[in-house]
Amino acid sequence: MSRSNPAAGRGVARIPDLAALTSYLTNSGWTVEDTDGRTTMWRPRRTGSHDPGAHDPIRVVLPTSQHVQGYDDRISEALDALSFVEQRLPKEIADDISFGGADNVAVRLTPDAPAGEAPLLLAYSAISALKNFVVASAAALDSPSLVLPPRRPQRAEAYSSQARLSTQSGSFILSLALPLADIYSDESGDSTPPGQDALVEVPPQPFGRKVTNRMLTATRKARQLAEEVGEGIRPLSSFGDFTPDAPNATELAALSSLGGPEHDIYQIRFAKTPLSGGAAEPALLRVTPGQQRILGEAADYLRTRQPRAGVTVTGLIVRLFREGGFGQGEAVIQGVADDSGEARRYRVELGEIDYNEAVRAHAHGLHATATGDLDIRGTRRSLRRLTSFAVIPGLDDES
Structure with a gap:
C-alpha cells in the first residue's frame, strides 16, 4: 500500500x-x-x-x-x-x-x-x-x-x-x-x-x-x-x-x-x-x-x-382512538420491528376500513402487521405512509 x-x-x-x-x-x-x-x-x-x-x-x-x-x-x-x-x-x-x-x-x-x-x-x-x-x-x-x-x-x-x-x-x-x-x-x-x-x-x-x-x-x-x-x-x-x-x-x-x-x-x-x-x-x-x-x-x-423506510411491525393492537364512530383513527401496535428486532409501541394512522379491522383484532386478541416509514420523535415511534396493513388470522378464522 x-x-x-x-x-x-x-x-x-x-x-x-x-x-x-x-x-x-x-x-x-x-x-x-x-x-x-x-x-x-x-x-x-x-x-x-x-x-x-x-x-x-x-x-x-x-x-x-x-x-x-x-x-x-x-x-x-x-x-x-x-x-x-x-x-x-x-x-x-x-x-x-x-x-x-x-x-x-x-x-x-x-x-x-x-x-x-x-x-x-x-x-x-x-x-x-x-x-x-x-x-x-x-x-x-x-x-x-x-x-x-x-x-x-x-x-x-x-x-x-x-x-x-x-x-x-x-x-x-x-x-x-x-x-x-x-x-x-x-x-x-x-x-x-x-x-x-x-x-x-x-x-x-x-x-x-x-x-x-x-x-x-x-x-x-x-x-x-x-x-x-x-x-x-x-x-x-x-x-x-x-x-x-x-x-x-x-x-x-x-x-x-x-x-x-x-x-x-x-x-x-x-x-x-x-x-x-x-x-x-x-x-x-x-x-x-x-x-x-x-x-x-x-x-x-x-x-x-432518523426515519427509516419500509419497516414492518407485527404485534398486538393495544390502543385505539378516533373521533366519532366513523372515519380514520389511530391504533397502537405493541410489537417487533423487522429492522431492529426491538419490542416497542408503534402508532399508525388508519383509514376507516383498516381501523375497523384493527378493532376486530383488538377484540379477539389477534396480531396485526403494518409496513411504512418509521418516524422517531423522542420516545414516540410512528409508522407513516403505510404501504400495507393486515390482521393475521387466528385459529377460529381458519376453521
Missing part, C-alpha cells in the same frame, strides 16, 4: 495470458513503439491529463508468443513496470486483467502480531465490515437515505458476492477486487461471464466504478465529520444532515468496525483501474481509533433517531 514502492508487500500476482495483457495495455493507455518479430515494446501514450514525459523512460516488453521460455518472468517484469506507472500493486493489476476490469480497495490493519497474521476476532470483524461496506455503498446508489431499508436491493447483495478477497504481506492487509461490471449489467453488450480472463469495452461509469466512488466519497465525508465532531466544531447530530454524499448508518458502522473491537488504527486505500475513466492516483486514508468510535456512535444515532 506504499505509494513510493507499490511492489512492496505485493503478494503473488497471477500471470495473465498474453492476449489479455495485450488487450489491457491497449485499453489502458499504452501503444506499441517497436517490434522485432520476437518481442513488442510498449510505451505510455501521452494525454492531456498526464504530465508529458513523466513516464517516458518506462517501457513494457512482451514476447510475441506465450510459449517462449521464461514467459512468467517476462510478464512479471511487465507487471512491475505497470505497477510503477499506475501506482498499484502487480497483484491488483493481475486481478484487474482477470476480472476484465476491477478497482481495488485494500485495508491495512495494525494488530500486535507477526506480519501477515491477525487475531481471529479482528480479522472476522474487518472482513464482515468490508462486506457490509460494499453492500451499503452499492445499496446507496438506489436508496439515497441515511438509514437503509431492512431489505437491501438484490443487486447490491449480488454485487458483493462477485468481489474477490485476498491477503497481502505487511502488517495485515485485506485486498478486495471490485469488478467494474456486475451480473445485472448489460451496458457493455458482452456475454463474457464476470471473472473470466477477458477484457471488455468498459463504459465510463459502470456499476462497479459507481460503487468504488461511493465508498471513497463516504469514507472521506465520514472522516471529515468525525474529525470535526471530535474537535467540538460540530455536534454528533451533523451526521443526520442529508446531502448526496452523506454516509449512511451501515457505511458508518462498517468504517467503525474495520479496526476491530478495539478500534485499532487502520489505513484504507482506493486504487482505480485505468480501464474506466482514465488513470487516477490511488487515494490513501487513515482512520484513527477516536474517529472509529465517533463513527460507531453516529451509526447508532442515525438508526435510533
Whole structure:
C-alpha cells in the first residue's frame, strides 16, 4: 500500500495470458513503439491529463508468443513496470486483467502480531465490515437515505458476492477486487461471464466504478465529520444532515468496525483501474481509533433517531382512538420491528376500513402487521405512509 514502492508487500500476482495483457495495455493507455518479430515494446501514450514525459523512460516488453521460455518472468517484469506507472500493486493489476476490469480497495490493519497474521476476532470483524461496506455503498446508489431499508436491493447483495478477497504481506492487509461490471449489467453488450480472463469495452461509469466512488466519497465525508465532531466544531447530530454524499448508518458502522473491537488504527486505500475513466492516483486514508468510535456512535444515532423506510411491525393492537364512530383513527401496535428486532409501541394512522379491522383484532386478541416509514420523535415511534396493513388470522378464522 506504499505509494513510493507499490511492489512492496505485493503478494503473488497471477500471470495473465498474453492476449489479455495485450488487450489491457491497449485499453489502458499504452501503444506499441517497436517490434522485432520476437518481442513488442510498449510505451505510455501521452494525454492531456498526464504530465508529458513523466513516464517516458518506462517501457513494457512482451514476447510475441506465450510459449517462449521464461514467459512468467517476462510478464512479471511487465507487471512491475505497470505497477510503477499506475501506482498499484502487480497483484491488483493481475486481478484487474482477470476480472476484465476491477478497482481495488485494500485495508491495512495494525494488530500486535507477526506480519501477515491477525487475531481471529479482528480479522472476522474487518472482513464482515468490508462486506457490509460494499453492500451499503452499492445499496446507496438506489436508496439515497441515511438509514437503509431492512431489505437491501438484490443487486447490491449480488454485487458483493462477485468481489474477490485476498491477503497481502505487511502488517495485515485485506485486498478486495471490485469488478467494474456486475451480473445485472448489460451496458457493455458482452456475454463474457464476470471473472473470466477477458477484457471488455468498459463504459465510463459502470456499476462497479459507481460503487468504488461511493465508498471513497463516504469514507472521506465520514472522516471529515468525525474529525470535526471530535474537535467540538460540530455536534454528533451533523451526521443526520442529508446531502448526496452523506454516509449512511451501515457505511458508518462498517468504517467503525474495520479496526476491530478495539478500534485499532487502520489505513484504507482506493486504487482505480485505468480501464474506466482514465488513470487516477490511488487515494490513501487513515482512520484513527477516536474517529472509529465517533463513527460507531453516529451509526447508532442515525438508526435510533432518523426515519427509516419500509419497516414492518407485527404485534398486538393495544390502543385505539378516533373521533366519532366513523372515519380514520389511530391504533397502537405493541410489537417487533423487522429492522431492529426491538419490542416497542408503534402508532399508525388508519383509514376507516383498516381501523375497523384493527378493532376486530383488538377484540379477539389477534396480531396485526403494518409496513411504512418509521418516524422517531423522542420516545414516540410512528409508522407513516403505510404501504400495507393486515390482521393475521387466528385459529377460529381458519376453521
